[in-house]
Amino acid sequence: MAFDQEKDEFKVVGTRPDRPDGIDKVTGRARFGADATAPGMLHAVIIRSPHAHARIVKIDTSKAEAAHGVKAVVTRADFAEGLDGENWNILENLMAGERALYDGHAVAAIAATSSLAARDAARMLEVEYEVLPHVTDVDKAMQEGAPVIREGAADGSVPAGMHPNVVRCHDSGHGDPEDGFAEADLVIEERFTTEATHQGYIEPHACLGTLGPDGRGELWCCTQGHWNVQKVCAALLDIETSKLRVTASEIGGGFGGKTAVFIEPVALALSRKANRPVKLVMPRADVFRATGPTASTSMDVKIGMKKDGTITGASGEFRCQGGAFPGAPMEFTAMCAFAPYALKHVHQVGYDVMTNRPKQAAYRAPGSPMAAFAVESVIDELCNRLGLDPIDVRLKNASREGTKANFGPSWDRIGLVETLEAAKEHPHFSAPLAEGAGRGISCGFWFNHAGETAVQLALSEDGTVQLSVGTPDIGGSRASMCMMAAEELGIPYEDVRTTIADTATLGYNEISHGSRVTYASGLATIEAARDTVKKLCKRAAAKWGIDAEAVEWRDGCAIPSGPNAGDFDPMPIKEIARDMGKTGGPIVGHFEATPEGAGVSFATHIVDAEVDRETGATTITRYTVVQDAGKAIHPSYVEGQYQGGAAQGIGWALNEEYVYDDDGRLQNAGFLDYRIPVASDLPMIDTVIVEVPNPGHPYGVRGVGETSICPPLAAIANAVSNAAGVRMQDLPMRPSRILEALKAGS
Amino acid sequence: MIHVSTTVNGDAHEFLCDPRETLLDALRDRLELTGAKEGCGTGDCGACTVLLDGRPVCSCLVLAAEAKGREVGTVEGIADGEDLHPLQRKFIEHAALQCGICTPGILVAAKALLERNPDPNETEVRYWLAGNLCRCTGYDKIIRAVLDAAGEMREAT
Ligand code: FES
Ligand code: FES
Numbered sequence: 001m002a003f004d005q006e007k008d009e010f011k012v013v014g015t016r017p018d019r020p021d022g023i024d025k026v027t028g029r030a031r032f033g034a035d036a037t038a039p040g041m042l043h044a045v046i047i048r049s050p051h052a053h054a055r056i057v058k059i060d061t062s063k064a065e066a067a068h069g070v071k072a073v074v075t076r077a078d079f080a081e082g083l084d085g086e087n088w089n090i091l092e093n094l095m096a097g098e099r100a101l102y103d104g105h106a107v108a109a110i111a112a113t114s115s116l117a118a119r120d121a122a123r124m125l126e127v128e129y130e131v132l133p134h135v136t137d138v139d140k141a142m143q144e145g146a147p148v149i150r151e152g153a154a155d156g157s158v159p160a161g162m163h164p165n166v167v168r169c170h171d172s173g174h175g176d177p178e179d180g181f182a183e184a185d186l187v188i189e190e191r192f193t194t195e196a197t198h199q200g201y202i203e204p205h206a207c208l209g210t211l212g213p214d215g216r217g218e219l220w221c222c223t224q225g226h227w228n229v230q231k232v233c234a235a236l237l238d239i240e241t242s243k244l245r246v247t248a249s250e251i252g253g254g255f256g257g258k259t260a261v262f263i264e265p266v267a268l269a270l271s272r273k274a275n276r277p278v279k280l281v282m283p284r285a286d287v288f289r290a291t292g293p294t295a296s297t298s299m300d301v302k303i304g305m306k307k308d309g310t311i312t313g314a315s316g317e318f319r320c321q322g323g324a325f326p327g328a329p330m331e332f333t334a335m336c337a338f339a340p341y342a343l344k345h346v347h348q349v350g351y352d353v354m355t356n357r358p359k360q361a362a363y364r365a366p367g368s369p370m371a372a373f374a375v376e377s378v379i380d381e382l383c384n385r386l387g388l389d390p391i392d393v394r395l396k397n398a399s400r401e402g403t404k405a406n407f408g409p410s411w412d413r414i415g416l417v418e419t420l421e422a423a424k425e426h427p428h429f430s431a432p433l434a435e436g437a438g439r440g441i442s443c444g445f446w447f448n449h450a451g452e453t454a455v456q457l458a459l460s461e462d463g464t465v466q467l468s469v470g471t472p473d474i475g476g477s478r479a480s481m482c483m484m485a486a487e488e489l490g491i492p493y494e495d496v497r498t499t500i501a502d503t504a505t506l507g508y509n510e511i512s513h514g515s516r517v518t519y520a521s522g523l524a525t526i527e528a529a530r531d532t533v534k535k536l537c538k539r540a541a542a543k544w545g546i547d548a549e550a551v552e553w554r555d556g557c558a559i560p561s562g563p564n565a566g567d568f569d570p571m572p573i574k575e576i577a578r579d580m581g582k583t584g585g586p587i588v589g590h591f592e593a594t595p596e597g598a599g600v601s602f603a604t605h606i607v608d609a610e611v612d613r614e615t616g617a618t619t620i621t622r623y624t625v626v627q628d629a630g631k632a633i634h635p636s637y638v639e640g641q642y643q644g645g646a647a648q649g650i651g652w653a654l655n656e657e658y659v660y661d662d663d664g665r666l667q668n669a670g671f672l673d674y675r676i677p678v679a680s681d682l683p684m685i686d687t688v689i690v691e692v693p694n695p696g697h698p699y700g701v702r703g704v705g706e707t708s709i710c711p712p713l714a715a716i717a718n719a720v721s722n723a724a725g726v727r728m729q730d731l732p733m734r735p736s737r738i739l740e741a742l743k744a745g746s
Numbered sequence: 747m748i749h750v751s752t753t754v755n756g757d758a759h760e761f762l763c764d765p766r767e768t769l770l771d772a773l774r775d776r777l778e779l780t781g782a783k784e785g786c787g788t789g790d791c792g793a794c795t796v797l798l799d800g801r802p803v804c805s806c807l808v809l810a811a812e813a814k815g816r817e818v819g820t821v822e823g824i825a826d827g828e829d830l831h832p833l834q835r836k837f838i839e840h841a842a843l844q845c846g847i848c849t850p851g852i853l854v855a856a857k858a859l860l861e862r863n864p865d866p867n868e869t870e871v872r873y874w875l876a877g878n879l880c881r882c883t884g885y886d887k888i889i890r891a892v893l894d895a896a897g898e899m900r901e902a903t
Contacts, residue, residue: 022838025846026830028781028821032847035780115771116764200881202785202793203847252783252847253881284786475844475882636841640883644844647884671790671879679885680869680876 002597004698012487013699016636019479020498021250032250033206033222038277041208042071043115044270045122046263046280047108048290049100052134052356052664053147056100056107060126064110067124069117072274075108079269080238087235089325093359094236094262100129101149101324102356103665104289111270111278134356134664138321139298141165141355149324149354158351165354170331172407173315173347177302180313180345184304188381191300192374194713194731195657196293196321199363200648200676203252205291206281209267211237213275217244217268222251224258224472225511230503236265237272244268247502248472255648256362259511262291288669292361293658295320295328299374301337305382309393313345314338314406318371321353322360328352329360329367332447336710337371338406339445340416340602341397346406356664362513364645365446365706369652369713373731376442376714381727390441390718391424394604398443415628415692416443416602422688423604428624433608437621438723440607444710448703449514450598450696454507455524457485457532459587463574465489465532467525468501470509471517475644475705476637480518481525483633484699488529490556491573507592515703518633519598519694524591526698532589539583540571597696598703603627605646605711609719613742616735618654618720624686630694630702642708643685649712651677653720657732752813754779755823763810770794772810773820781821781850785879792878795851796820802858804877821850824857832895832902833857842891844882852878856892864900868893 024030049056061073076095083091096105107127112118133147140146141163148164157169181187207221217239223229226246234241251258267280282291298319304312316337322328330350338346383390398416405411423429423441433439456468467485471477482496489496510516533553540558541548544567552561557570580587608622625642632638655675659667668674693700713731720738721727726745730737747762754777761776768787773779773796785793787806794805797819798812824831833856836842843849852875859866859874866874871892872885880888 016841018838019841021846022843023830023834025843025849026821026834026837026853027825028779028850030846031780032783034784035774037775037778114764116766201845201847202791202879202881203783203845204785251845252785253845255881281784284788284791476841634841636887637844640841640844640887643884643886644882648881670788671786672788676879676881677884678876678879679872679889682872682885684868684889685884685886 003693003695003700007699010487012483012493013633014635016634017479017493019476020482021478030250032203032252034281036208036220036249038208038210041277041279042111042113042274043118044109044111044267044278044280045118046106046266046286047122047125048286049096049103049105049107051100051129051131052103052136053132054100054129055132056096056098057128057130059108061108063124063126064121067121069113070110070121071113071276072111072270073108074266074269074273078273079236079265083235087232090232090261091236093325094266102358104286104358106290109266109270111274136355136357136660136664138296138319138353138355141321141353142319149356153326153354166351167326167354168330168352170334170350172334175345177313177315177345177347181304183312185307186382186386187302187304188378189300189302190378190729192377192729194297194370194373196296196357197652197656198288198293198674199255199257201253201255201257204282204284204287205263207264207267208277208279209264209271210277211268211272215239215243219244219246219264219268220249221246221264222249222258224251224254224474224513226472227470227503227508228511229261229264232261233265233268237268245502245504248500251472251474254474255364256366256513257292259513260292260361284671285669288674289666290358292359294363294366295322295360297333297370299370301374301378303378303382305386307386309388309396311341311343311397314343315347316374318350319353320350320367321355321357323357324354325359326352326354327360332367333371335407336368336445337375340399340443342399342403343406348406364648364709368444368446368710369649372442372444372710373713373717377717377727380718391420391429394443395420412599413692413695414600414602415690418690418692419602419604419626419628422690423606423626426606426624426626426688428606428622428686434610436723437608437610438719438721440609440715440718440722442605442711442714442718444603444707445600446515446707446710447600448519448598449516450520450595451510451514451516452508452594453520453524454509454592455521455528455590456506457528457589459532459577459580461577463577464495467496467498468506469498469521469525470501470506471512471521472500474512475641476634477517479637480522480633484522484525485529488526489533489573490554515705516598519697519701519703520595522633522701523595523697527591528589531591532587535587535589536573536576539576539580542583544568599630599694599696601628601702601704601707603707603711605715607715607719609716609723611720611723611738616738618733618738620650620683623683624688625708626688626690627704627707628690628692628702629704630697631691631700632689633701635689638689638704639687641704642687645708646685646712647677647682649709650682650716653713653716653731653733655732655734748811750811750814752816752818754818755820765811767810768806769808769810769813770805773805779820779822783847783850792855793848793851795854795878797854797858802855821853824853831857832898833892836891836895840887840891840894842883842887848878848880852880852888860896860899864896866896
């Protein structure tokens, strides 16, 4: 499974064929979460707490149950009891127990014959609340006297004496930063904050579930990982996992937010009660109020630098707020913070803090973008004050192969230096800046992930192949899978069809997350294709009456080699396929494993920004993404990941934020007030694909989906700070903040 | 229930609907035309964009009853049988979609643009599509696909 040094010529990989699901998606034929129906189907709504924190005194369902068209009402009592660990957290989040823990926390659900009937009945459900004190700010939640979200939620990692809302702690590093600071010519220490932002996928969560009295069920849903949905639903409904078959629909964006389970067990519980299929589609406001935003953060970063640009020491404290449950990605924030740099003295601490907000969910490289914002801002300020070039300083301190990482291990082959060099050579970096504009640079890092993976490749009798993978296609991955299979088998791209298999068809597949799909399902596809090739060669060998070892596979044909070379004509895959029924039966290749070796990835972004000093509005005038892809299978979709991450980063840096009022209610639960970038907000986004092969993949692939969102917050903040002449330390840099900063700076 | 007769993609349709029902719901649930998507239900995302007498509208903000006697155009009606519209071909060729949930609304809106302005510049395309959110692509490839399709359509006429 290691990088194949010999494989340096590709026929299919690196080209840009049309995606196999393209026609379905441009004609409206593709079926997403909300597009399924079933005979006798009911429509469901979820009733949610209007309070940030309240004891649920009583739920009276009688009037709602008697309402026109209502077939079932469920509350917490309709789910499994006695759960613990993360299953308990998920259940508590998707249906409140004794207390509502945030504005939008589910308390009951109704299924009726139409969605209007369900909505009408929702108004008749009576819930009595006793309102409790709440806290939504990360720093306030850690202070003495802050309301406790859940007593005893902290694990053993938290130092004694901290507030019970601090539930986990990460501490790592090496050397002694104080020694490093003593060697520095300049030390800067600053505080930075970022607000919670939502993944903002355009498709709300949606599912259609059937659960019969015999405990057997079918579920259709938009998810990044249907095996996980199967596992969680089975636990929360107390049924056997294999009795529930889950099919992943086309998915309308996820970015991490659809790795979590929010509605599927509710639809199944309603179905079990009503004995009819139930469709549940989240309204957009519910998506904002009750599905995972990313963590908000408060961070202190201190870095020392010599006049020549050498970083002598670095330390950081990263406080991440993850809502009313443990899980804010503070360890990733801490570990990613200084990853781009080779440091003798470094120390990072992370805290996971609970508040009365929705349970955070993964959002594209969870935790890393915020850390980069804090660290790369301080580095930019050091460069400015010491009069140093921002790329040269980063090159001087860059992590390389063999460098001891800030969190412990030594780096394998990595491509940070190559991205910096490519950025330096890019015309953008040396282009003159308009009067009043600013330029920002930032590096970013993400681990990438591999995970449990199973695929199957079945040969059809006409010589085309059917590839089944278990990782939902969130951005064109079926095209890459077809390409890798075609490459290995030596057949045309069009002869491979890739399907996302349901949970009854393949072994367990981990979620499409951690930028793992092209890496892990790709590696599995290559291995399954090689397994198939072995079987194909064996069939040819048997026919020719020679040793299977003496058969080679080239350009889609079995070819006699060694002593038998030239003895027989090449036997094409179509011929072997046609005869396979007579030569030993079906030919199927497969692969099941948890690969190791998802290579980490680094990026460098360059941004130009203009700030309107009258209104405080920022315009991004030019944007360049340089990122290491290891090997780009389908370059268009790699570019697409780069551009999409940059655009989300622009929104996060400039506009997007969860706004809470004093009452703890979310003020902007809609796309009008939670403003994601629109077409007229953005420039074209230039991309440079750097390819430093990942030693852990046959073609050198590294995940690309997440790293693209790591540098933007910092790069944009640096550009805006340089344009405005004041250091921006709080995100988002909305116009009012920029005006305040300009006023304070002048 | 209200009785509605309307034309969708050139075909005559009749349905009964609740007075509160949106055109989007009627298209999706009653006519099984699920190409138009609901991203927000409040007119903010454009995923539900359809043409009403040739004008792009958010079908989540139009009542189903308002379709009476009018012509509705959805993404399902853009292609001419098996022949894709140049916009559809260019969207695939330029990889202008990742997840594809925004694509139906954007195609309908872009087609309306090119009917009004066959030679738009980048800024005009960006402002015309400003009501259609895409979270995946950063719009770069969408804008290029629209400009390329416009060029091809101009050459063909
Ligand atoms: S669903 Fe109509 S604009 Fe969003
Ligand atoms: S392609 Fe996913 S929202 Fe546009």
